[in-house]
Amino acid sequence: MSAKLVxxxxxxxxxxxxxxxxxxxxTFPPIFLWANTIEPRFMGLPFALVWNISLSLLxxxxxxxxxxxxxxxxxxxLDVEVETGK
Amino acid sequence: xxPVISLFAFLALILFINRRQLGVSTMADYATANHSIGVLGxxxxxxxxxxxxxxxxxxxxxxxxxxxxxxxxIPYGIVTLLVMYLVAEKTFIWCKKYQLRTQSELLGLRYxxxxxxxxxxxAGVGLSVPWLLMEWYTIGYVFNYATAGFxxxxxxxIIGIFVVVFYVAMGGMRSVVTANIVQGLYMMVVGSGVxxxxxxxxxxxLTAAMERLFYEAPKAMTFPGPGWDVSPNYWTAIIIxxxxxxxxxxxxxxxxxxxxxxxxxxxSVLFAPVxxxxxxxxxxxxxxxxxxxxFAQKNPEEALFWVHAQAGVWPLALFAVLVMAAxxxxxxxxxxxxxxxxxxxxxxxxxxxxxxxxxLLIARWSVVVMSIGALVGAYxxxxxxxxxxxxxxxxxxxxxxxVLLGLYWRRANKIGAIxxxxxxxxxxxxxxxxxxxxxxxxxxxxxxxxxLTTLIIMLIAGYMRPVESHVETLWSDITKAKEG
Numbered sequence: 001m002s003a004k005l006v007x008x009x010x011x012x013x014x015x016x017x018x019x020x021x022x023x024x025x026x027t028f029p030p031i032f033l034w035a036n037t038i039e040p041r042f043m044g045l046p047f048a049l050v051w052n053i054s055l056s057l058l059x060x061x062x063x064x065x066x067x068x069x070x071x072x073x074x075x076x077x078l079d080v081e082v083e084t085g086k
Numbered sequence: 087x088x089p090v091i092s093l094f095a096f097l098a099l100i101l102f103i104n105r106r107q108l109g110v111s112t113m114a115d116y117a118t119a120n121h122s123i124g125v126l127g128x129x130x131x132x133x134x135x136x137x138x139x140x141x142x143x144x145x146x147x148x149x150x151x152x153x154x155x156x157x158x159x160i161p162y163g164i165v166t167l168l169v170m171y172l173v174a175e176k177t178f179i180w181c182k183k184y185q186l187r188t189q190s191e192l193l194g195l196r197y198x199x200x201x202x203x204x205x206x207x208x209a210g211v212g213l214s215v216p217w218l219l220m221e222w223y224t225i226g227y228v229f230n231y232a233t234a235g236f237x238x239x240x241x242x243x244i245i246g247i248f249v250v251v252f253y254v255a256m257g258g259m260r261s262v263v264t265a266n267i268v269q270g271l272y273m274m275v276v277g278s279g280v281x282x283x284x285x286x287x288x289x290x291x292l293t294a295a296m297e298r299l300f301y302e303a304p305k306a307m308t309f310p311g312p313g314w315d316v317s318p319n320y321w322t323a324i325i326i327x328x329x330x331x332x333x334x335x336x337x338x339x340x341x342x343x344x345x346x347x348x349x350x351x352x353x354s355v356l357f358a359p360v361x362x363x364x365x366x367x368x369x370x371x372x373x374x375x376x377x378x379x380x381f382a383q384k385n386p387e388e389a390l391f392w393v394h395a396q397a398g399v400w401p402l403a404l405f406a407v408l409v410m411a412a413x414x415x416x417x418x419x420x421x422x423x424x425x426x427x428x429x430x431x432x433x434x435x436x437x438x439x440x441x442x443x444x445x446l447l448i449a450r451w452s453v454v455v456m457s458i459g460a461l462v463g464a465y466x467x468x469x470x471x472x473x474x475x476x477x478x479x480x481x482x483x484x485x486x487x488x489v490l491l492g493l494y495w496r497r498a499n500k501i502g503a504i505x506x507x508x509x510x511x512x513x514x515x516x517x518x519x520x521x522x523x524x525x526x527x528x529x530x531x532x533x534x535x536x537x538l539t540t541l542i543i544m545l546i547a548g549y550m551r552p553v554e555s556h557v558e559t560l561w562s563d564i565t566k567a568k569e570g
Contacts, residue, residue, distance in 0.1 A: 002569055004568070004569060005565065005568060005569065008568060016168070016172070019164070019168050020168070022164065023161065023164060023165055023168070023325075023329075026161040026164075026325070027161065027321065027322040027325050027326065028322070029318040029319060029321070029322060032309075032318060032321055032322070033318055036308050036309050036318075037308065038300065038304060038307045038308060041296070041300075043292055043293055043296070044292060044293040044294075044295070044296025044297055044300070045292070045296055045371070046154065046296075046307035046308060048154055048307065048308050048309065049154055049157055049307070049371075052157055052160055052161060053157075053160060053363065053367055055161070056160045056161055056163070056164050056359065056363050057360075057363060059164045059168075059359065060164075060356075060359040060360050060363065063167065063171065063355055063356060063359060064356050066171070067352050067353065067355070067356050070352065071349070075568070076347070076348050076349040076352060077347070077348075077349060078175075078179065078348060078567045078568060078570070079567065079570060080178075080179050080182040080183050080563075080567050081183065082182065082183060082185065083183050083184050083185070
């Protein structure tokens with residue numbers, strides 16, 4: 001396996017882990033129940049809601065970082081030959 | 087009068103901007119727009135298809151009644167986008183190399199199985215029907231409410247069908263995406279604007295609305311909401327099942343086949359979550375804020391229409407167009423995906439002699455026939471549509487191991503995929519229909535058990551047989567493309 005592919009796999013694993021961690025924190029019942037409170041409120045919004053929106057925005061930041069990292073590595077401009085037999 | 091003029095103006099705008107897209111002449115163009123759609127089309131194509139019109143009636147009604155739990159849609163969207171990001175690369179490479187047009191064709195190639203292709207084609211069509219019916223009904227309801235009963239729901243549905251059938255049948259994916267851009271932009275910009283206006287004009291702003299909720303119904307500010315006792319596992323289950331199932335819908339997944347590059351798909355994953363989080367949060371915060379109002383509590387599904395009508399004729403008109411835009415976006419995507427599946431994944435597999443020209447004709451007539459059938463169904467079965475639509479998620483999640491393991495695990499094989507899919511469906515729908523006590527007590531939805539059944543069967547089948555030879559070829563396609 002080439003070094004490029006190894007780096008690509010490591011990058012994918014890293015960002016899957018980070019985004020999955022935000023999903024895990026949002027959904028895992030003990031952590032979810034800990035955050036399922038009204039106080040402290042932000043602009044009147046309950047903490048439970050702010051917590052969920054913040055984690056989702058954090059996941060969006062990870063998506064952006066993943067994209068930038070792939071783009072810099074040249075992983076987004078792939079050449080695909082069309083199979084002529086079909 | 088203003089709401090009805092606004093609705094007709096929006097429909098006319100959709101037809102006008104599609105006027106140059108109506109001459110599609112090949113099946114590939116009809117199904118995938120010849121892989122030519124850029125980032126704007128994929129982003130809004132994804133958002134406009136995913137946002138259903140019923141989000142402003144049924145799902146907002148859920149948040150009106152129970153408050154915070156309605157926000158499950160936001161983390162579920164993140165799961166869906168992760169799935170989209172993960173499947174994008176391999177789907178795009180194989181789609182381009184082998185000129186694929188649908189999710190079922192992709193599965194047929196990966197597992198080298200026409201049976202699985204037809205099976206998933208049928209499942210995709212069948213499970214989409216309740217959504218099509220529900221969105222038709224929503225279109226009729228929008229016309230009826232916005233005109234204060236002047237246009238009946240049936241006539242409203244017929245008007246909507248005429249417009250959508252015309253541009254989907256004539257323009258295929260190209261028209262669908264062009265319309266999605268307008269619908270998506272309207273939903274994000276005008277739609278969000280009108281929701282913010284109503285939040286301030288009718289409820290005194292965000293802080294005031296939340297203060298009222300805090301003093302009058304604090305239970306609506308946390309899970310599970312007032313008058314409902316459910317295990318916290320339910321929260322986990324609805325996010326995971328909806329998130330994994332959300333990208334498995336052929337009408338959402340097929341947008342990948344229309345993209346012009348992997349960069350386009352991945353760029354759209356940058357924009358979609360931010361746009362989705364902001365607009366969904368706004369919608370559900372407004373819905374939650376309506377909870378203390380007596381009218382909203384008695385009529386949760388009508389609450390958003392009602393509060394916009396209270397704000398004046400223009401907010402009502404803009405809101406009616408917002409719901410119409412969301413419904414049209416979903417309906418057009420469903421019709422395009424269903425007609426492509428009927429023609430390409432069913433008719434052309436059963437009879438391989440069907441020419442491309444005939445296939446296109448079958449797809450176009452499928453749009454017409456399905457629309458008329460759905461019209462009748464929506465009119466007759468209105469009361470059961472929500473139940474049926476939500477039930478389909480329990481089936482859709484079962485497809486996710488077949489797709490994800492197929493793309494990421496070489497050992498995933500045909501026998502495991504077929505057996506796992508069929509048994510997973512049986513478990514999922516069996517539990518949904520029989521409703522055993524442990525489903526309620528433990529909180530996991532039936533789809534979780536169906537998903538686990540499929541996953542376990544695929545894993546066992548994968549380790550019982552050697553890796554199939556064609557899989558090595560498919561994997562080498564990926565390696566070659568990535569190494570340049």
